[in-house]
Amino acid sequence: MILLLFVPLTFFAQLEEARRITQRLCSPEFHGRGYVNQGDSIAAEFIAAEFQNLGLDPIKGNYFQSFTHNVNTFPGKMEVKTGDRLLQPGIDFLIDPSSPGGNKILNPILVNYELIKNEPQFIWTIKHVLKDKTHDAFVFDFSSAPKDSVKDFIKFSRDFITVSKMPVFLVTEDKFTWSVSDEVLLAPYILLKPGTWNEGESITLDINQQFKVNYTSRNVISMIKGKGCSKKTIVFTAHYDHLGRMGSDTYFPGGNDNASGTAMLLVMAKYFKEHPPKFNVLFIAFAGEEAGLLGSKYFTENPQYNLKKIDFLINLDIMGSGEEGITIVNATLFEKEFALLQEINKEKDYLTQIKSRGPAANSDHYWFTQMGVPAFFIYTMGPNKNYHDVFDTYVNLSFAEVMDITDLLVHFAEKLTSK
Template identity: 35%
Template structure:
């Protein structure tokens, strides 16, 4: 793994060059970072074709070029977790019609390898309400069938019954075909810490034939019990109080590939947050801009798998967590027409009010909204250990893609990127 790691560093360095865009304005540098991290050659920064590894190496090179030091002899903190991957074929054909992976269907991330033809058995809300009828259907041999239903139509006990089917497969079905009545599918890799023995597909209702009868399925899945990844950590030494640390964090992983033809680029989530973090590192690296306190920059792996990287770092910190004065986690900051939200703003009102005042004095963005406690991003493992921590994301309807194939760099407008950057820059200088 280390040989491949070093080899990819050399290749990526030759392709990108040392510090390309370093003299550009903030937004141009951010665009360069987003373009690179969400490019096809990084495979969605997941666990197919070393996508996560390539991303970590690119970030390491940026920190090095900006003069950010590692905490030890390496920027990398290696660890591992179990993950299910989809490196090859991904096909769902329903009644002779091929559905587009990632657009018209997704497979749940714990899907096993599958190759076969299944009969589609449709269950409606009336079937779930009529226990005798449902039992009659489920008594049949269903190992070559996909049970299909729209879970959004099920309420109460019927919804619980459907959940039990999906969780335990007590009917012994060959798998499940969930109908989504919406306009768009959202994929998640968090269930992929294991492999089930049966597939679960989610299909757009409008993509289904009127009377679907059968499904031909091919899924190439490969499970890794301990996939090696790495957090990347570096710091800039403060001028007066170097032992106290202000921290910026951002996760660099994304969903990766769902088969060889469905790539989730993750430009806003979270190449934009990494871009902001690296841009702040570039700015504060200048001797004239260096604050009194040290600043750490932490790029986490495995956030989409359930905050794996930040949890591992918080359990195994490369510096004592007690040294952290304040931590800002950046996740999805590619918009901003409606301002930003500060998660944990109500928990740390002094810091929140400080940020609001800076914004009011300079009229940077529309608003700085506060939100309560939420463990929805990488600030959480630190917050749970007593570190003053907030999570900042931008708001705006100009880019609404989330966990889709369309979270592309060219679609992320960076509407208020420069002003959010200035707000964070000014906030750090208040310490």
């Protein structure tokens, strides 16, 4: 108990702050921060209001940087019935992000490994179905196929839509991992969990899909000018968008990915506002990351801040755990900076490990690296493996290392800019 007295109050305040922001961003009113009900835009407004409450200035006239892109969405009905059983979206089935919708009762034919193995029989069956219209959909099931060929079969099943122009269902035990698409397939493509469909049963679809052209997304940007005449600049980035809604009743909260990183970004902003740094600090909450790193791409092509003046960029994506430490993407590109991070961590005994990883195009730091801006992408590691699924919720986050990571990054930014 006595030890607790020596712990600074900000210590707990940071954790509370990270929790508050993440919980808000994950709530249903933000619709999974995607493109249904303008969820991403609601999140953008929320972040801008947080910047304003903290007293942070925009770089330009306001906090926003707009850009447009196409996106496929599922705003309404999302019903799949096998026989007379109504399946649960995100649990029993997952619609491909590029899928069109539709409203029809289908009479599918089963295509399994046994059939595909017997090539003449397979070709005959397919021809027969396509020509005589004996069936109007396909259910692919490769559960008995050799493990090393399953991937190819899955790819084949999706490509098959181009040929058949008929709905395709894929029975798969793989974890459901959703994403965002800017294109539309010729017919619905839907993943089913094993046991949700029996051969001979009909499949009823009632799915509302809408392709949005030139949808407007917004990066949210603010900065704190350094004390004195420091020319150094550190940038913190995190994408706030996620996958949105898969139908009106199901949404992907994106707790770890990346409400947690957005929260960390705002925690860092609060820290530096309360402890004015000698260097300039920029905070960028990116939109459109899940749609293909679109917000960061747009920013690097239309920078609101001279990219050459950025000394280092730290991208925070998936910050909700940390029991097993963190990983640094680009560690092998910036060995000196990585060594500094290791040194601080060892000295202060913050995290169990800081793992090194090479460059990867897996988050918003990517375009900055391409433009020659020194950058790290930091993600936490821990037992929480929920990713791009309906289980990536606020309650499933441990926030094990929020305070240690904040301290680590503050020391890192200070040391980097003090040379």
